[in-house]
Amino acid sequence: xxxxxxxxxxxxxxxxxxxxxxxxxxxxxxxxxxxxxxxxxxxxxxxxxxxxxxxxxxxxxxxxxxxxxxxxxxxxxxxxxxxxxxxxxxxxxxxxxxxxxxxxxxxxxxxxxxxxxxxxxxxxxxxxxxxxxxxxxxxxxxxxxxxxxxxxxxxxxxxxxxxxxxxxxxxxxxxxxxxxxxxxxxxxxxx
Numbered sequence: 001x002x003x004x005x006x007x008x009x010x011x012x013x014x015x016x017x018x019x020x021x022x023x024x025x026x027x028x029x030x031x032x033x034x035x036x037x038x039x040x041x042x043x044x045x046x047x048x049x050x051x052x053x054x055x056x057x058x059x060x061x062x063x064x065x066x067x068x069x070x071x072x073x074x075x076x077x078x079x080x081x082x083x084x085x086x087x088x089x090x091x092x093x094x095x096x097x098x099x100x101x102x103x104x105x106x107x108x109x110x111x112x113x114x115x116x117x118x119x120x121x122x123x124x125x126x127x128x129x130x131x132x133x134x135x136x137x138x139x140x141x142x143x144x145x146x147x148x149x150x151x152x153x154x155x156x157x158x159x160x161x162x163x164x165x166x167x168x169x170x171x172x173x174x175x176x177x178x179x180x181x182x183x184x185x186x187x188x189x190x191x
Contacts, residue, residue: 008143009143012147044143052170054162055171065176092135111128125137138155170183170185
């Protein structure tokens with residue numbers, strides 16, 4: 001029996017009240033990327049993005065002007081493409097249907113990327129902690145990765161854990177010039 005990590009994340013974060021679901025925005029972004037993003041990633045971003053989680057992790061959304069996922073992805077890919085980072089298989093590719101696609105980041109300089117078709121699997125997650133040129137592979141879906149991040153596991157490489165006991169703290173990010181940020185908490189997690 002497999003674990004439904006989308007449900008586990010939703011139970012930790014609680015009702016969002018922040019849905020910006022827009023299939024057209026996702027289709028436009030995926031056409032630009034040349035690859036379909038993971039369904040559970042889109043589900044969670046639609047429910048909660050744009051959002052800052054536990055004061056560090058940023059989740060952007062493709063249907064908003066501010067904190068726009070597509071703009072953030074393009075600027076992140078451009079920055080990493082110019083880095084000349086190399087892995088065991090040569091220079092690391094960023095963007096495109098077979099390169100690393102940025103999915104989320106933190107204010108600590110950490111990034112989680114997805115890559116499609118690596119090792120003949122669907123999506124593989126690759127993380128870096130921002131201070132080192134090393135990438136760490138996580139063979140799990142985005143929802144499981146986010147769940148493990150929220151319970152305090154090291155999900156950007158060794159010794160990158162960030163655990164906050166109690167309910168998850170969330171801050172809505174402004175989607176227009178007149179929007180204000182709103183802080184709210186998820187349900188009690190018993191942690």
